[in-house]
Each structure stands twice: as structure tokens, then as C-alpha cells.
Amino acid sequence: MTVDVSADGLPDQLAVRHANLTRTLRHIRTNGPRSRAAIAAATGLHKTTVSSLVEELLTRRLVRELGMDHSGAAGRPGRGIALSPHIGAIGIEINVDYLAVHGSDLAGRTVYEQRTGFACAGRDVERCLDDIAEAARRALAHLADRGVTPIGVTAAVPGLIDVTRGVVVLAPNLGWHEVPIVDRLSHSLPPRLWIGVDNDANLAALAEHGSGVAAGTDDLIYLTGEVGVGAGVILGGRLLRGADGFCGEIGHMTVEPGGDVCGCGRTGCWETKVGLAALVRRVTPDAAYGLERGPLPDPQDRVAEVARRLAAGDRTARHAVTDVGTWLGLGSAILVNLFNPRAIVLGGYLAALAEHIIPAAQAALACRAVANPAARCHFVASRLGFTAAARGGAGAVLDRVIEHPTTVPVPPPVPAVPVR
Numbered sequence: 001m002t003v004d005v006s007a008d009g010l011p012d013q014l015a016v017r018h019a020n021l022t023r024t025l026r027h028i029r030t031n032g033p034r035s036r037a038a039i040a041a042a043t044g045l046h047k048t049t050v051s052s053l054v055e056e057l058l059t060r061r062l063v064r065e066l067g068m069d070h071s072g073a074a075g076r077p078g079r080g081i082a083l084s085p086h087i088g089a090i091g092i093e094i095n096v097d098y099l100a101v102h103g104s105d106l107a108g109r110t111v112y113e114q115r116t117g118f119a120c121a122g123r124d125v126e127r128c129l130d131d132i133a134e135a136a137r138r139a140l141a142h143l144a145d146r147g148v149t150p151i152g153v154t155a156a157v158p159g160l161i162d163v164t165r166g167v168v169v170l171a172p173n174l175g176w177h178e179v180p181i182v183d184r185l186s187h188s189l190p191p192r193l194w195i196g197v198d199n200d201a202n203l204a205a206l207a208e209h210g211s212g213v214a215a216g217t218d219d220l221i222y223l224t225g226e227v228g229v230g231a232g233v234i235l236g237g238r239l240l241r242g243a244d245g246f247c248g249e250i251g252h253m254t255v256e257p258g259g260d261v262c263g264c265g266r267t268g269c270w271e272t273k274v275g276l277a278a279l280v281r282r283v284t285p286d287a288a289y290g291l292e293r294g295p296l297p298d299p300q301d302r303v304a305e306v307a308r309r310l311a312a313g314d315r316t317a318r319h320a321v322t323d324v325g326t327w328l329g330l331g332s333a334i335l336v337n338l339f340n341p342r343a344i345v346l347g348g349y350l351a352a353l354a355e356h357i358i359p360a361a362q363a364a365l366a367c368r369a370v371a372n373p374a375a376r377c378h379f380v381a382s383r384l385g386f387t388a389a390a391r392g393g394a395g396a397v398l399d400r401v402i403e404h405p406t407t408v409p410v411p412p413p414v415p416a417v418p419v420r
């Protein structure tokens, strides 16, 4: 931990206090509810300091007191301090054919989950943003009704994101270019909310790293399995962003020069081989993306139809899914050669069809990855479904709360009831 030092050489007391508040919250998040004495023993902070920190965290409603903690800390047991279910956040994922909204609280409970069909491509961006704001408002109201104070919203978008400016620089499959989504949502949502935007694969990777099937694996790559395919790369427990924050646009890596036209305008991109639109075009050509009249079918329904055909022994479906697996392994070998991950977590539709896709993918990976330890990199199917990025979006706000606890306002005191 580094602590700011003021001009006279003394540590900035406020900075120390902030760092210790975060340290206390992190300790409870990692280890579960703990008594004040147990927190002091584990963090090395003085007991009276911990008591004062916990008092502030209680005032800000970031923690709550439970029953007695007998977890073995020295001294007599005290009341357990747990992360609060009264503080929450929203993640909202904007994808080609759906809008997914997830709300969770600081205690880790899912408070809200909603996924609706949503078509962005070809529509006026302003109208789309109105709909997105409306979906966020509904989720915020739902949290408030359940006694959860929402602190912020993160939008998850499949594309190049300038996180600092809060701008979607380019989302090829949505047809978005330079969309100032954070500014726009800030004007449409209630004041004092923290609003951010990030790439969908980055947020899903963070969700997986925190609580998914590969939780605790510090070197993992998450692949989205939507119409587009993006990667969230976590190495040494940290998300890789790159110089401009555009790391992970793996779906647009050329694997077949002169191949099919991609949503980005180029040809032969990886997602023209392993994206959901490519699979649907082969297995159910009558229902291919772009042919819809009326509302877009839910991606889960499209995948269910492919699974039904596989179960019925449909050869076209079997060949198509095996090809997806082979192309997936081929592209993943490049990722493995570059990053040496321990796990590649498959999201979206790739997870839903994992049992059919992984064998071919693992075989292609074993052939193509140069280092033999590639055999120690395995594909695993995410269990977070199509809402992983939205879940990661809510998690990003809650992580921010843990890192900057004093940004959470102290609620006004409850007025005393006059005695009659």
C-alpha cells in the first residue's frame, strides 16, 4: 500500500483513513463476516482504529452488524461485520439482439435480472439511448423498492470503448461511432449516480474472475459468444487494457483473407467463423440474422433450436458446430501463444453449446499451440449465461465503492419522532 505524503513529510491522515476503510472492506469481502477483533488481528490495525473505521462504514451503510462471530480470533467473540445489502449497482449490456440488465448488492446478492430483445443496428442512436435509459430506470426503481440504494450504473458495449471519456468509439455490430453514452445516460438518469461504460468482454471477464466458473484463476481469457466475439484478458489477476483501452478485439483478427464479410466491413474476421450469426446462417438459414420481419428472436431461442437439431441427429447442425469448435481452437491457439492463459472461458452461445464445441476446439488448440503447456489451458463453459457482462458492469461499480468508500454519501439522519 502506498500512502500520500504531504509537503511537510507527514502522511496525509485522510489518505491513510481512506486506505484503511478500503482495507477493511476488502478483508470482509475476501473472508466473509468478521468481528472487529478478527479484522484488527488480520490487518494489523489497532482495535480502536478498526472500531472507528467500522463505525464510519456503518454510518455510510456499507456494512451491517450480524450476530456474534466465534471465528477463532483472539479475545472474546464480537458481533460479525458483513458487507451491506443496502448498497447496490446496475450493469446494463447493450448487444446486437438483446439488452441485459443486472442489479446486485454489495453483499453479493442478485437483486434484479432482466433480458429483453433489443435491436440497435439500423436504428437511430438517440432512440436506442432513450430505451437503454428507460431499462436502467426500471432496474433502479426495482432496487429502491427493495431497500437497496443504487450507487451507479455501468454500460457494457461490444466495441472499442474510451473508458475515460465515457464514449463508445466504435461498436461495429451496433453501428455506433463516437457515441457519448456516459454523458447521455447522466442526463437521463437520476443525479448523483456514478455512470461508466466498458467493453462487454472486459466486464464479463471481471465477473468470471470474481465469481464465475474460473474464479480464482489469475490468468484467464473470457470469450463472448454473441454475434460478435470479443476477449477479456486477465493476466496475473489484472485486466489487460492496452495503450488505448482497445485490447481484446479478437473477433476482428483475420483468419481467412478474402473470406466472409464482417460487421466491421473487413473480410475473413474470426467472428465470421465463430460468431452466433455465422452458426445460425448455416444451421437455420431461413432464420439468419438480417432476414427478420418483426422483433428479433432471442439468442437463447436461436441456440435452443440448434441444440434441438443436434439432439435429433441433424448432420448439418453437427458439422456446423464442429466447424465452430475447430475455428475456435485455431483462433484460441493464437491467444494461448500470446498470453499463456490457464483457462479460456466460453460465454454466451458458446457456453450453451459447449459440450458440442469444446472437443473440436480443444483438439485444434492442442495442434496449433506451440508450447506444450498449452495442454494445461482448458476451455470451460461460463455459467453466467447471456448476462455475464451486465453482472460484471454492476460488479465494476461495487468494486469502485470498495476502493472509494467515502464517495458513498452518508444518508441524512432519520428525524426524531416527536413525543406526544
Ligand SMILES: [Zn+2]
Pocket (backbone or CB within 6 Å): 251, 252, 253, 262, 263, 264, 265, 266, 269
Ligand atoms: Zn471484423
